[in-house]
Amino acid sequence: MLKPKVGFVGFGEVNTPREIIERKCQRAIEWLESAGLEVLSTAPVSDDPDGKDVRRAVAELAGADFDLLVTCLAGWIPSHAVISVASEFPQHPILLWGLSGAVEGGRLVTTADQAGTTALRQTMEDLGLHLKYIPSFQDAPPPLSKIATFAQAASAVKALRNSKVGMMGCRDMNLYATLYDGVSLRKRLGTEVEFFEMLEMVQRVERLKTEAVAQVLETIRQKWVFERPANPEVLEKGVKYYLALRDKVQERKYQAVSLIDVDGMKKLLQFPPAMVFMLLADELNVCTIPENDVLGAVTQLVMRALTGQASAYLEFYEFFSHGVLMGVPDYVPSEVVDGLVKVTPTSFGGLAGGLLNTSRLKTGKVTLCRLASRGDHYTMHVVTGDAETPQPWEEAGWAPPAPQLPGLEIRLHGDMEEFTQKVYGQHYILSYGNNSGLVKDFCGLAGIDVVG
Numbered sequence: 001m002l003k004p005k006v007g008f009v010g011f012g013e014v015n016t017p018r019e020i021i022e023r024k025c026q027r028a029i030e031w032l033e034s035a036g037l038e039v040l041s042t043a044p045v046s047d048d049p050d051g052k053d054v055r056r057a058v059a060e061l062a063g064a065d066f067d068l069l070v071t072c073l074a075g076w077i078p079s080h081a082v083i084s085v086a087s088e089f090p091q092h093p094i095l096l097w098g099l100s101g102a103v104e105g106g107r108l109v110t111t112a113d114q115a116g117t118t119a120l121r122q123t124m125e126d127l128g129l130h131l132k133y134i135p136s137f138q139d140a141p142p143p144l145s146k147i148a149t150f151a152q153a154a155s156a157v158k159a160l161r162n163s164k165v166g167m168m169g170c171r172d173m174n175l176y177a178t179l180y181d182g183v184s185l186r187k188r189l190g191t192e193v194e195f196f197e198m199l200e201m202v203q204r205v206e207r208l209k210t211e212a213v214a215q216v217l218e219t220i221r222q223k224w225v226f227e228r229p230a231n232p233e234v235l236e237k238g239v240k241y242y243l244a245l246r247d248k249v250q251e252r253k254y255q256a257v258s259l260i261d262v263d264g265m266k267k268l269l270q271f272p273p274a275m276v277f278m279l280l281a282d283e284l285n286v287c288t289i290p291e292n293d294v295l296g297a298v299t300q301l302v303m304r305a306l307t308g309q310a311s312a313y314l315e316f317y318e319f320f321s322h323g324v325l326m327g328v329p330d331y332v333p334s335e336v337v338d339g340l341v342k343v344t345p346t347s348f349g350g351l352a353g354g355l356l357n358t359s360r361l362k363t364g365k366v367t368l369c370r371l372a373s374r375g376d377h378y379t380m381h382v383v384t385g386d387a388e389t390p391q392p393w394e395e396a397g398w399a400p401p402a403p404q405l406p407g408l409e410i411r412l413h414g415d416m417e418e419f420t421q422k423v424y425g426q427h428y429i430l431s432y433g434n435n436s437g438l439v440k441d442f443c444g445l446a447g448i449d450v451v452g
Helices: 018-034 052-062 079-086 113-126 144-160 182-189 198-205 210-223 232-252 261-266 274-283 294-307 416-420 436-446
Strands: 005-011 038-045 068-073 093-098 102-104 107-109 130-135 164-168 192-196 224-226 256-259 287-290 312-319 323-327 341-348 351-357 364-374 377-388 407-412 427-432 449-451
Touching: 005 018, 005 052, 005 079, 018 038, 018 068, 018 144, 038 052, 038 079, 052 079, 068 079, 068 113, 068 144, 079 113, 093 113, 093 144, 113 130, 130 144, 130 436, 144 294, 144 436, 164 232, 164 294, 182 192, 182 294, 198 232, 210 224, 210 232, 210 274, 232 256, 232 274, 232 351, 256 261, 256 274, 256 294, 274 287, 274 351, 287 294, 287 312, 294 364, 294 427, 294 436, 312 407, 364 407, 364 436, 377 436, 436 449
Parallel strands: 005 038, 005 068, 068 093, 093 130, 164 192, 164 256, 224 341, 256 287, 377 449
Antiparallel strands: 102 107, 312 323, 312 427, 323 407, 341 351, 364 377, 364 427, 377 407
């Protein structure tokens, strides 16, 4: 997760003692830095008649690289001075932050910071600026958590611009919930989806060097716990497919990857790709999801940019009155595993020779998300809950004894009936903790409606 960069400009009118404005702005910068933000600042701006402060601040900030602009009012100032600066950065998210006064000698000394912010809030919104208004309360600590959340959302919006998803094949199993519209996705989030053929991967396998295969085989033997011995030929084949995809990912700089699973690798290559996904996720640190799920992959990119987490996919198996049983029939990234990564050779239906991840998943507070679209209108479904180790369960069709799939029983915070009427697809993206605030700030900046 990237450290958010904020451009900072403080404001205070010419009639307020300059030392007070400078002192308050410097303290605000120190607060932001203590919240984990990288601050690029310019000297405070006043409403001087010639507009020299405005021109100087704009010139200094125009050459800087930052994710959002903090317009920090350390006192009353006529609105035009703030608007003159903020309007020069219409593509940046803008935080309108009003500071507060202090009690000195038994008296509250104020510079009327909130007179300035309240005169600005509506106007800045009406100007179409990407605004977040967060005033300080005089009798409470500075709102650093809210500011840091908005800053991370702004950083994520920037990170999604020019992001790239690699998609081997298209529309696995002829599913509808995995489809997307390329033009509106690029317009809304800046994400490009790039397709390539499975044949290219097969051709790359033929050119691999033996020593590279041996190195990865040694890695998985050290990192994975094999509950039963696996066929060495299966392991070698999986490593070769991974290496072929690794080269493609690195060449094209994909941040997320999906593969045609059932109708591609399983049907045509007779190889379940679970171990390939595991290696891509853990060794390359890219987001992975099966079945050509484009918007699932984009949801992963959003959640990774917001939280820094692996953003694993899970799919629904059962609904309960209190929540859901979610799991995966193939793999999870090691980051969400509680303990050691466990794998076992097994088969499903008529397809043998696969390697299945059977790891136990971490529990605790979680957030589930899924991006969806109708035409060029995008929505994000976000819910929170408490993830618990599930009761013993199995999916019918696995060779006996049926493996215990990685899964969680999640007690959702909210009404299950409402949840079922809003669900967007079989794949939802898991992150740990309550990240709904981050998601809402991100969606507000990206023009995406939030459903919860």
